[in-house]
Amino acid sequence: MLPPTEKDRVAPLWSLVDDGAGFDETLDALISAGLRELPGFVLVSEEDDETRVVIRGAAQVHLAAGDDVVHVVGDDTTTWVERSVPGVTRVRIEVADDVPEPGAEGALDGLLDGGLVRLAAAEHPPTADEADEVVVPPPADHDGLTRAPQTVPVDVPAPPGIPGQEPAPPVTARPVARLVLPDGETVDVDRSVLVGRAPEASRIVTDGAPRLVAVASPHQEVSSTHLEVRPGSGADHGLAVATDLGSTNGSVVVQPGLPPEELRPGVTVQLVPGALVDLGDGVTIEVVDA
Incomplete structure (x- = not known):
């Protein structure tokens, strides 16, 4: 292309x-x-x-x-x-x-x-x-x-998780974590959670119908669809993982006992309870036990 x-x-x-x-x-x-x-x-x-x-x-x-x-x-x-x-x-x-x-x-x-x-x-x-x-x-x-x-x-069955399709998504039996938003609202991570000023499911390939979480960004520093948090798989099974979706101003994760880590776009990072994800413009999300 x-x-x-x-x-x-x-x-x-x-x-x-x-x-x-x-x-x-x-x-x-x-x-x-x-x-x-x-x-x-x-x-x-x-x-x-x-x-x-x-x-x-x-x-x-x-x-x-x-x-x-x-x-x-x-x-x-x-x-x-x-x-x-x-x-x-x-x-x-x-x-x-x-x-x-x-x-x-x-x-x-x-x-x-x-x-x-x-x-x-x-x-x-x-x-x-x-x-x-x-x-x-x-x-x-x-x-x-x-x-x-x-x-x-096109005689190959399409797997779940492709934008534009609405398959019945697998979700975890119980949340692997909970997100605490700046306004105190909590969101369970039992499926993909898309966070941004005006998140759209079509912007990301992911499992099933995600939860869309809109956050206020007075200076427009938070991208429309900024971050994905979802249950991990493989070595990350049972934990939440985060992925920056190519946001304009980036995302920074602070894990307990570790220095701040800037997320690379498209690279998944494991989140442990107590982690803080900073999206900019005063928007910080805390990861806690479910």
Whole structure:
């Protein structure tokens, strides 16, 4: 995926991929003219059991792997952000802040035979009611990235946790923690909790229907969908974990007995009882036992 200003790059790159070029060869060709002339891009490769992602600029890639979701968030201040994740069953790429839900006004569904298209988000495999071959549908009239369409099979069941779908989400039998908000209100962490000025579930790949928690931010320092707190899995089972969702001003966690830690966007951090999460603008959330 490339910005709309880079349409001339797409055709030769797509031809290169059609001829069998791998991830590294494609990346080399993409940046051969220098990064200064390329403000942003998204490159995703699926090879064997590993999915590789490289992002430059404002974009997000969400990778569902088993019970976990890995969030890879682009950064304008670095060369690029790169991750490799094994066992990925579904990928969602977002390149716009306001992504319409499937079927909503401004969203386009249907088959594309060729050409370049604008999009705000894409999923692989795409959501479909019947096994068929379709192209990931782009929302219309959005300032997103430009790419050549790719036909992909859709006879693979979609796992839970992809925006735009409403599966029955698994939740923990009892909360793993409780969040104490600045106004004294408490929120149970028995599922995903999205915190921000005006949080939206469509901004994040997560398990099921999350709890949306709006907090006041007089100086607009807290992002609309700033932070996710959810029950952990694997080594984090039984505890709450937090992920900064690429917020503008970041999040800082202070664990008992440890120095403050600034959360890296998309990187999950375990929270212990007594932890404090500072979102800025006077918004601090305390983590306590459920």
